[in-house]
Amino acid sequence: MTTSLFDLQGHVAVVTGGNGGLGLGIARGLARAGADVCVWGRDAEKNAQAAASLAEHGTAVHHVQCDVTSEGDVARALAATVEALGGIDSCFANAGSLQRPSAFVDLELAEFRRVMAVNLEGAFLTLRATAGQLLAQGRGGSLVGVSSTASLYGGSKGQAYPASKAALNALIRGIAIELAPRGIRANALLPGWSASPMTDQILATDGMQAKVLPRIPMRRWGSADDLEGAAVYLASEASAFQTGSELVVDGGYTVY
Numbered sequence: 001m002t003t004s005l006f007d008l009q010g011h012v013a014v015v016t017g018g019n020g021g022l023g024l025g026i027a028r029g030l031a032r033a034g035a036d037v038c039v040w041g042r043d044a045e046k047n048a049q050a051a052a053s054l055a056e057h058g059t060a061v062h063h064v065q066c067d068v069t070s071e072g073d074v075a076r077a078l079a080a081t082v083e084a085l086g087g088i089d090s091c092f093a094n095a096g097s098l099q100r101p102s103a104f105v106d107l108e109l110a111e112f113r114r115v116m117a118v119n120l121e122g123a124f125l126t127l128r129a130t131a132g133q134l135l136a137q138g139r140g141g142s143l144v145g146v147s148s149t150a151s152l153y154g155g156s157k158g159q160a161y162p163a164s165k166a167a168l169n170a171l172i173r174g175i176a177i178e179l180a181p182r183g184i185r186a187n188a189l190l191p192g193w194s195a196s197p198m199t200d201q202i203l204a205t206d207g208m209q210a211k212v213l214p215r216i217p218m219r220r221w222g223s224a225d226d227l228e229g230a231a232v233y234l235a236s237e238a239s240a241f242q243t244g245s246e247l248v249v250d251g252g253y254t255v256y
Helices: 021-032 044-055 071-085 109-137 160-182 206-215 224-235
Strands: 012-016 036-041 061-065 090-093 141-146 184-191 246-249
Touching (some): 021 090, 021 224, 036 044, 036 071, 061 071, 071 109, 109 184, 184 224
Parallel strands (some): 012 036, 036 061, 141 184
């Protein structure tokens, strides 16, 4: 392979939840590879700060305030993105939320639905809208659902989160099958235990440090930087024949 396979100049990428944490790492990798990037997020101030940092890589950067659980917001964000950047070539449905820890028998329906609304319904709305745009453009593209290795194994006191991510994996597979003849790829990106503002407090606990960290063969938590290369690969022509897959980035945790 040559480096040109990973060149994203002239490419437009959407990253939901791209204003911080792992999403910002994804957006940064895409911008560094030459892509124009649009960040969708609920916090307008964080969106602007993220966009300013991404613009340092010399590509066009746009940001839109968007709640991915709102069908209207997603439609408006897509229209604003196309108007500002001329179209889209890839979308990373990354916006997500953790479940508040709870014993399964005490898990409230409202909390289960809240997690599903962001992690599954939000991804569905985002991917459906951007798939429609890709079909209208007629030049193919890449759809990525940012899932989690939690979708592959069980855990106590947090069933809603892995359930939402496992459902996202299945959604991606169905999209991949249907849209492959139209040149649109769909893959899931599964980060492992990774440091981010959403997880730092959890990873710092004695239990995580003593029991989970030693089970990661690379002996460290993942970071936003670790997703940069994976994002570029999935957006670029380097992954032209890869669809319906689950790309795991976890330092070896799931195979140890």
